[in-house]
Amino acid sequence: MFGLEELPREIPAFPLTRALLLPKGQLYLNVFEPRYLEMVKHAREGQGVIGMIQPLPAEGFGPGSIALDNLGCGPDNPPLYKVGCLGMISDYESSDSGATTIMLTGLSRFDVIEELPQQHKYRVLSVSYDNYPDDCGAPPRSPDIDRYRLQDLLKRSLEARNLSAEWGDFFDRAEDEVLINELAKYCVTSSGETQAVLEAKNLKARFDLMISLLEFSLAGPSGPNDKHYH
Secondary structure, three states: OOOHHHOOOEEEEEEOOOOOOOOOOEEEEEEOOHHHHHHHHHHHHOOOEEEEEOEOOHHHOOOOOOOOOOOOOOOOOOOEOOEEEEEEEEEEEEOOOOOEEEEEEEEEEEEEEEEOOOOOOOEEEEEEOOOOHHHHOOOOOOOOOOHHHHHHHHHHHHHHOOOOOOOOOHHHHOOHHHHHHHHHHHHOOOHHHHHHHHHOOOHHHHHHHHHHHHHHHHOOEOEHHHOOOO
């Protein structure tokens, strides 16, 4: 458990499409670009945190983006969505090739206030956590979360794709938030869906959105197999 006041208000940013990090969730990253290797190095020397955020798709440039006058909006520094998630580096491993593998554990979502003038190869954001007080710690179980409905829909979705999964006792023992975070990685199929899951107001809203995504995939115009996953 932690308080929002403990989180840094200026954070290094790692823009990455379809990278879904949620509070209490985990995300593995293989880092090899020089600017992001520098970012990881500086993060580990400091507070050990990195902000994951999606770049807007090219067709999304416009009023919904963060203006980047000091950096421009070229392919190396595209405009960003306004909401991301702060992660703590909880595992780190470097290779002989110079690449680094890290695991981030989600702490809290954030709203971007502005991008700061460039002082490093990587980008730094000024952020606020004020809209996400519940990210500090949701209860292990909530009567609003019907995990067995989620399990049924997920099983049917897998069967429709001729797939199966061994869950063991995961559905029974996992906290609601951990369960939903893990299954969200399966449910999202685009950067827009990824962002929608990230920006859901609370855990119940995130759950409802995942239910809708699964039901939609099962009720495609010509059957569930017509929906494309990539």
